[in-house]
Amino acid sequence: MKDFLRGLRRHRALFLFGGAIIAALLSFESDPDGGLSTLLGGLAVLQGVWAVGASHWARKALMDYPEADMRSLFRKAGQSPTGAGLALIAVAVMFVGLLVVFAPRAHAGELPPGALKYGTVLKAEQMRYWPGHPDPAILGALVEQESCVSLKSSRCWNPAAKLKTDREEGAGMGQVTRAYRADGSLRFDTLADLSKRYAPLADWSWGNVYQRPDLQLRAVVLLSKESAMPFRAAPAMLEFGDAGYNGGIGGVQKERRACQMTRGCDAGRWFGHVEAHCLKSRQPLYGSRSACDINREHVTNVIQVRRSKYVPLLGG
Numbered sequence: 001m002k003d004f005l006r007g008l009r010r011h012r013a014l015f016l017f018g019g020a021i022i023a024a025l026l027s028f029e030s031d032p033d034g035g036l037s038t039l040l041g042g043l044a045v046l047q048g049v050w051a052v053g054a055s056h057w058a059r060k061a062l063m064d065y066p067e068a069d070m071r072s073l074f075r076k077a078g079q080s081p082t083g084a085g086l087a088l089i090a091v092a093v094m095f096v097g098l099l100v101v102f103a104p105r106a107h108a109g110e111l112p113p114g115a116l117k118y119g120t121v122l123k124a125e126q127m128r129y130w131p132g133h134p135d136p137a138i139l140g141a142l143v144e145q146e147s148c149v150s151l152k153s154s155r156c157w158n159p160a161a162k163l164k165t166d167r168e169e170g171a172g173m174g175q176v177t178r179a180y181r182a183d184g185s186l187r188f189d190t191l192a193d194l195s196k197r198y199a200p201l202a203d204w205s206w207g208n209v210y211q212r213p214d215l216q217l218r219a220v221v222l223l224s225k226e227s228a229m230p231f232r233a234a235p236a237m238l239e240f241g242d243a244g245y246n247g248g249i250g251g252v253q254k255e256r257r258a259c260q261m262t263r264g265c266d267a268g269r270w271f272g273h274v275e276a277h278c279l280k281s282r283q284p285l286y287g288s289r290s291a292c293d294i295n296r297e298h299v300t301n302v303i304q305v306r307r308s309k310y311v312p313l314l315g316g
Contacts, residue, residue, distance in 0.1 A: 280295055
């Protein structure tokens with residue numbers, strides 16, 4: 001105990017612990033999100049500490065035999081400069097290898113700046129229009145999938161994000177879209193359709209679409225709910241809902257029927273079951289990706305890749 005207390009009085013310990021406390025207090029004081037950004041940043045740091053600790057204990061477990069005792073090895077290696085250097089390199093290589101295994105969890109909590117700014121808006125819209133959502137973090141993952149080419153992209157979680165070509169325009173965080181035929185006539189207008197079908201979106205138009213982040217995120221919630229509810233009796237309701245959000249509810253129903261008619265396929269499950277029965281076009285659409293590829297990638301990214309980082313922010 002005395003040694004522990006003596007260690008705490010060392011300048012290094014005082015600098016690290018005292019500095020960390022001061023930095024945390026200053027961060028809370030200056031946090032524009034009322035402490036939320038600081039808490040999420042602290043969580044990311046703790047995940048990093050966990051990754052390093054897990055790597056250390058995994059190394060010890062894998063080398064738990066007398067011949068691999070670190071003290072003995074370093075004592076022998078230290079008898080020559082070359083041996084000491086090689087021993088340090090060997091330990092570093094093993095530690096880095098283990099850290100690579102555990103580190104993805106440390107980065108899983110990294111959120112785009114826009115998510116910290118508009119995450120509370122999305123949570124408010126979810127609580128108002130889909131309070132019974134079984135996994136709200138999926139909504140955050142959906143916004144990221146729709147708007148973030150990368151987490152550093154200027155379009156990421158940005159209400160002003162625009163994807164525009166001669167024939168199509170995608171707007172905002174949910175990339176609500178209108179498209180035109182070759183002759184210039186309107187092929188479809190998702191925004192106009194939503195504003196007609198949903199009273200809470202009646203004030204939304206192409207004139208104000210980029211200035212209303214609340215309505216953009218409200219549309220994400222309402223569309224997600226609309227896409228998921230037809231599958232509420234299925235265990236994979238949210239996976240089916242995301243596939244429907246991206247590629248249409250009718251297409252998902254057809255694929256579930258195809259799965260049902262296939263021996264060993266469970267029409268209530270997505271991954272490894274309905275997922276394997278894509279009826280969408282397999283012709284290259286964007287680059288080398290087909291409509292089928294895009295739809296399957298959408299569900300995988302939202303549910304398995306992006307979702308976990310939004311659990312602290314939105315719940316899961």
